[in-house]
Amino acid sequence: MDIQYYITFREVARCLNLTRAAERLGYAQPSISVQIQKLEKHYQLKLFERSGKKMQLSSDGLKLLQYADRIVEAYMESEACFAAPEKTNITIGTIESLAAYYLPPYFQSFRHAYPDINVTILPSHKNEIIQKVKKGEIDLGVILDQPFMDPEIHTTLIREEELIVICPPDHPLQARKELAIRDLNHSALILTENGCTYRMALESSLKDAQVLYQIVSQLGSIEAIKQCVIIGMGAALIPRIAAREELDKGVLHGIRLRDDRFPAFYSQIIIHKNIFLSEPLKYLTSLFHTSGQDSSSFVAAPCNSFVK
Numbered sequence: 454m455d456i457q458y459y460i461t462f463r464e465v466a467r468c469l470n471l472t473r474a475a476e477r478l479g480y481a482q483p484s485i486s487v488q489i490q491k492l493e494k495h496y497q498l499k500l501f502e503r504s505g506k507k508m509q510l511s512s513d514g515l516k517l518l519q520y521a522d523r524i525v526e527a528y529m530e531s532e533a534c535f536a537a538p539e540k541t542n543i544t545i546g547t548i549e550s551l552a553a554y555y556l557p558p559y560f561q562s563f564r565h566a567y568p569d570i571n572v573t574i575l576p577s578h579k580n581e582i583i584q585k586v587k588k589g590e591i592d593l594g595v596i597l598d599q600p601f602m603d604p605e606i607h608t609t610l611i612r613e614e615e616l617i618v619i620c621p622p623d624h625p626l627q628a629r630k631e632l633a634i635r636d637l638n639h640s641a642l643i644l645t646e647n648g649c650t651y652r653m654a655l656e657s658s659l660k661d662a663q664v665l666y667q668i669v670s671q672l673g674s675i676e677a678i679k680q681c682v683i684i685g686m687g688a689a690l691i692p693r694i695a696a697r698e699e700l701d702k703g704v705l706h707g708i709r710l711r712d713d714r715f716p717a718f719y720s721q722i723i724i725h726k727n728i729f730l731s732e733p734l735k736y737l738t739s740l741f742h743t744s745g746q747d748s749s750s751f752v753a754a755p756c757n758s759f760v761k
Contacts, residue, residue, distance in 0.1 A: 463727060466510055467726060544592050546594045547574060548649075567736070582723070597651070597692065609742070612719065617692075617707040617708055618689070621704075643669050644689070
C-alpha cells in the first residue's frame with residue numbers, strides 16, 4: 454500500500470469533502486477518488502457513506518482512521534529521524550498583545566535550547582491566523598479567545614487571560630476593584646481594532662445590557678491605547694499582561710471586568726491536526742504548557758453621540 458493513500462484518507466476524513474481535500478493535498482479530485490477506492494478495495498470496506506452531497510465516515514472508516522493516524526505519524530517520525538540534518542524555521546501567527554507581552558520570554562528559552570532555529574512571528578487577527586493554520590502557511594497559532602473548536606484543528610488551552618478596564622488614577626472608576634458591564638454606562642471608551650475578539654465580546658455585552666457608551670477612538674496598537682488612556686481620553690479594555698508595567702508604576706489603574714454577560718478568554722495554541730510536530734516544535738509548545746500551569750494604526754471614530 455502506498456503511504457499516500459493513508460495520507461489522502463486522513464485528509465478526506467478531516468474535510469469530508471473530496472474537492473477540498475484535493476485542494477489541500479495538491480491533487481486533482483479524480484486522483485483523490487481513486488486513492489480512496491484503492492483503500493476500500495484493499496480492505497474490502499466502505500469507508501464513507503454518502504447522502505446527496507454530504508459524506509461522512511462509516512463505522513469501518515472511523516476504525517481505519519485510527520490506524521491511518523498511527524501509520525502516517527510513524528512514517529513522518531521515521532522520515533524526520535533519518536533525514537539529513539538541516540536548519541529549521543518555525544512560523545507562528547498570533548495577535549499583537551500576545552506577541553508583545555506574553556511570548557518573548559518563551560522564545561528566549563527556546564533559543565537557548567535551539568540557537569540555530571529562527572522563530573518568525575506574524576501578528577494578525579484570529580480569523581486570519583486560523584486560515585493560515587488550516588492552509589499550512591504557519592506552524593501554529595497562539596490566539597486569545599473563548600475556547601476554540603474546529604474539526605481540522607487541535608486546540609490546547611494555555612491559561613485564562615485576565616481582561617481589565619484601564620483608566621488613569623483620577624478616573625471616576627478608579628476606586629472600583631471590579632466592574633460589571635452596567636458600570637460602564639455613559640463611559641468614554643477607547644476600543645481596539647475591528648476583528649479583535651474581546652472588543653467584539655465587549656460591544657455585544659454592552660448592547661445586551663443596553664449600556665450607553667461613547668467611542669472616543671479605535672486603535673490598532675495596545676501601546677497607543679495605553680498612552681491615550683494615560684492622558685485622560687477615556688477607559689479601555691485590554692489584557693492585564695499588556696499593562697503590567699504601567700500598573701506597577703501607578704500611571705494606570707486596572708479593574709477586573711466581571712460580569713455574566715462577558716465570557717472568559719483564554720490564550721490557546723491551535724495546530725492543524727495533520728501537521729507533523731518536529732522535536733523543536735514540541736519543545737516550544739511544551740514551554741507554553743508550562744506557562745499555563747503558572748499561572749498601530751489610528752482610526753478616528755465619530756464621538757458626537759452615545760452608542761446604545
